[in-house]
Amino acid sequence: MPYTKRPDKRKFDELRPIKAEVGVIPNADGSALFAFGETVAIAAVYGPKPLHPQHMQEPDRGIIRCNYNMLPFSVTERARPGPNRRSKEISMVAGNALASVVDLTRFPGTVIDVEIIILQANASTRCAGINAAAMALAHAGIVMKEMVSSVSIGKIDDKIVMDLIKEEEDHEEGEGATDIPFTMTSRTHQITHLQLDGRIQTHRFKEATEAAKEACKKILKYQERALKGEKIDETK
Amino acid sequence: MTPKTEETEDTEMEIKETKCERKLVIPGETIASGEDYLPGDFTRKEGSEVIANRYGLAEISGRVVKIIPISGVFEPRRGNNVIGRVEDINFSGWMIDIGGPYSSFLPLMECPRFINRNNIAEFANIGDVIHAKILGVKKGGVDLTLKSRGLGPLENGRLIKINPNKVPRVIGKEGSMINLIKDNTKTEITVGQNGFVWVKGELDGEEKAEKAISLIVEESSNSGLTEKIEKFLGGKK
Known part of the structure; x- marks a missing residue:
């Protein structure tokens, strides 16, 4: 059966209802919540602050220490708490995705801690996490060139779709499912993070990149509105 | 008790505020475009934007x-009056937590009083609160001094931490806000430019002053702040 309809009745280029808010964690220097439908992420930023152990300090710049963590109740089957292979990898790519827009030279030898916590997961958790983290960094008054926005673009059978859910990721008929999380900067639309899980033809990949650009523009609007004090909740 | 320097700085800010309007922006947003504009603090120019x-x-x-x-952490500058808590003591001075990106050090030599070298914890022990001035900011560290009027350990009282960007609001125009709280709660208040506030007085007064300060921080961007605080302080007397 060809893939003509998405399981949640969205259009192929439609995002899930978004929730966005800043200042959700009073003790952090900056914090934010970002949700794509059932995927809910919160992020907290602490610092810049002194970095210990000393051997991790960089003499010419500060560093970003990113930590992605899925809570045990965020998925259907209880996730074992604590870091695992997957979360370590996502922590690294998310940290790199954010570091490329942050001015780290202002405070050499310091660390900016970014904690990303997934409260509820239904695919695209890293994208929601990066979106929340970018908002939290801005909210913490960190000097940044621009914002970053993240979205997952997929190729389900032969259709390019925006913002996948778990059911789509597991699609096996036809050409199967390909999941491509993108992170792009807000002004220049440069890619700061890209992963690819599955197979895709070169010309289709260009289509996917264009779709990511459109989606990131939409997401940036939400991030901007939330940072300007609005509490966005489209899920109701 | 409030240092003079902060008050004059704040007056300048207040005057500017009345002159032109302000707009909340996010990183990467275009604020103005055209050749007429020049980039100032925390802005850059790309083409004509x-x-x-x-x-x-x-x-x-x-x-x-x-x-x-x-928002954001305290950025230490030379000459800032700060309040901090003693974190550690070594043979040549005190390590002091003043918030912000770097740890700070108060050398024994920068203390104007005679201190017995064998027992410097007598002057300030771990956990004690100290009011000091920033002598200089070096790579990876801040040096403090006590060689100025009104500086030294603060005894008793309580330490409140607030967003350092809200310090001018807490002090008010020429110290008007802080004096309002001091008079109404009969407390002694010292505000450090790093966002650490020390309050000393009777228990009731301290609590009321603490609540008033957190109210200022919450409502800092709204108009009619002074009236609100006056009402808050007067209402529960």
């Missing part, structure tokens, strides 16, 4: 566009 480098209130005064931070 002036772009924000951080989250804050954008202000255009004349040709210069700048951003006034509303």
Whole structure:
């Protein structure tokens, strides 16, 4: 059966209802919540602050220490708490995705801690996490060139779709499912993070990149509105 | 008790505020475009556009566009009056936590009083609160001094931490806000530019002053702040 309809009745280029808010964690220097439908992420930023152990300090710049963590109740089957292979990898790519827009030279030898916590997961958790983290960094008054926005673009059978859910990721008929999380900067639309899980033809990949650009523009609007004090909740 | 320097700085800010309007911007947002504008604090120019480098209130005064931070950690500068807590003691001085990106050190030599070298914990022990001035900011560290009027250990009282960007609001125009709280709660209040506030007085007064300060921080961007605080202090007397 060809893939003509998405399981949640969205259009192929439609995002899930978004929730966005800043200042959700009073003790952090900056914090934010970002949700794509059932995927809910919160992020907290602490610092810049002194970095210990000393051997991790960089003499010419500060560093970003990113930590992605899925809570045990965020998925259907209880996730074992604590870091695992997957979360370590996502922590690294998310940290790199954010570091490329942050001015780290202002405070050499310091660390900016970014904690990303997934409260509820239904695919695209890293994208929601990066979106929340970018908002939290801005909210913490960190000097940044621009914002970053993240979205997952997929190729389900032969259709390019925006913002996948778990059911789509597991699609096996036809050409199967390909999941491509993108992170792009807000002004220049440069890619700061890209992963690819599955197979895709070169010309289709260009289509996917264009779709990511459109989606990131939409997401940036939400991030901007939330940072300007609005509490966005489209899920109701 | 409030240091003079902060008050004069704050007066300048207040005057500017009445002159031009401010707009909340996010990093990467275009604030103004055209050759007429020059980039100021936390902004940059790309082509003819002036772009924000951080989250804050954008202000255009004349040709210069700048951003006034509303969040973020304390950025130590020489001459800042700060309050901190003693973290550690070694043979040559005290390590002091003043918040911000770097740890700070108060050398024994920068203390104006005679101190027995064998027992410097007598002057300030771990956990004690000290009011000091920043002597200099070096790479990876801040040096403090006590060689100025009104500086030294603060005894008893309580320490409140607030957002350092809200310090001018807590002090008010020429110290009007802080004096209002001091008079109404009969407390002694010292505000450090790093966002640490020390309050000393009777228990009731301390609690009321603490609540008033957190109210100022919450409502800092709204108008009629002084009236609100007056009402708050007067209401529960």
